Amino acid sequence: ARPQRRILAEVAAPEAEAEGPADGGGALAAPPVQQAMDGSGGDAEGVATPAPPGVCEPAKLGCLDVPALRTLVDAATASSEASKATDELVRSLGGVLAVPTLMNASFCYPGLEQQRADSDGFAEAFSKAWAALSVAHRSQLRHAAAQGLERWAGDPKTWRETPPSLDYTEQIRGLALLLLSPMVGEAEESPEAYAFEARTMAIIAALPTDGRAVFVNVIVEDMASALRPALVPKVRAFCNKAIRRSAAEKNVALAVWDGLLVLAFLAHANRLIQKQLQAEILDS
Numbered sequence: 465a466r467p468q469r470r471i472l473a474e475v476a477a478p479e480a481e482a483e484g485p486a487d488g489g490g491a492l493a494a495p496p497v498q499q500a501m502d503g504s505g506g507d508a509e510g511v512a513t514p515a516p517p518g519v520c521e522p523a524k525l526g527c528l529d530v531p532a533l534r535t536l537v538d539a540a541t542a543s544s545e546a547s548k549a550t551d552e553l554v555r556s557l558g559g560v561l562a563v564p565t566l567m568n569a570s571f572c573y574p575g576l577e578q579q580r581a582d583s584d585g586f587a588e589a590f591s592k593a594w595a596a597l598s599v600a601h602r603s604q605l606r607h608a609a610a611q612g613l614e615r616w617a618g619d620p621k622t623w624r625e626t627p628p629s630l631d632y633t634e635q636i637r638g639l640a641l642l643l644l645s646p647m648v649g650e651a652e653e654s655p656e657a658y659a660f661e662a663r664t665m666a667i668i669a670a671l672p673t674d675g676r677a678v679f680v681n682v683i684v685e686d687m688a689s690a691l692r693p694a695l696v697p698k699v700r701a702f703c704n705k706a707i708r709r710s711a712a713e714k715n716v717a718l719a720v721w722d723g724l725l726v727l728a729f730l731a732h733a734n735r736l737i738q739k740q741l742q743a744e745i746l747d748s
Contacts, residue, residue: 527570528560530585537593553593554601558608564616567638581637581686587644587694594646606647606660612638613663620663623670631674633682639668640682643726644690649698651705658709661702662719668729669722676729683733684740691734699727 536556539549560566571586572579594602616639617628630636642648642664650657671679683691703723710717 526566530582533589537589541596558605562608562611564612568634583687591646610660617667620666627670627672633678636678637682651702665722665726669725680733684736688737696730
């Protein structure tokens with residue numbers, strides 16, 4: 465893995481050279497997941513300051529890994545009690561989406577000293593689940609994720625002057641996973657879907673300098689295989705939708721600039737990946 469300091473230096477002022485959008489186109493306390501879904505927990509604050517490497521041990525109690533998600537999805541799509549299994553899938557996945565600490569610690573490869581997201585496995589399992597869910601269940605998961613974004617960084621109205629204090633991989637990994645999830649890429653489907661995508665783009669665009677470096681590093685190290693086929697098309701589709709909405713309203717919305725900035729981050733990640741490949745070829 466490339467040293468984070470080097471990437472920080474390269475992404476401190478990312479160049480917005482991404483290709484523009486195309487036209488048209490005895491009672492124990494309730495576990496974290498239960499607290500998030502039923503409100504039985506205490507203060508639902510954002511992400512605690514991590515103690516790298518890894519995430520605090522209590523957070524792992526409510527995490528999901530990719531094999532567990534696949535098991536839930538298989539039960540929901542093949543079980544004779546599919547309705548009950550689907551409810552369990554939505555409850556478990558929604559609980560993780562609603563709590564940033566859990567989302568950042570979930571869907572990683574097991575047994576590694578330094579956590580790495582299993583992005584391909586996550587995208588495959590989540591997409592299979594999404595395809596099998598009803599509109600109501602999709603809305604429920606999107607609502608849980610929107611709650612998670614608010615817990616991540618607070619009121620978005622304050623982000624412009626005071627960026628959210630998100631500087632570590634353990635605070636940002638989950639945002640990259642949300643961007644990769646099937647919840648992003650459906651801005652054309654409904655106002656709710658567009659609003660969620662706009663919030664996701666806004667929080668990524670509002671990251672402080674160190675946070676932007678970390679976000680790019682997560683893309684380079686954990687999601688290189690998904691960059692061109694999935695992440696870039698999702699963000700470009702959102703930009704296209706935001707531009708069309710701005711044209712209809714005769715006002716350039718902040719969502720347009722947020723989307724373009726996230727696209728610039730992805731372009732920068734692509735340049736770093738190409739440099740890595742070139743270096744590996746020269747060294748081989």
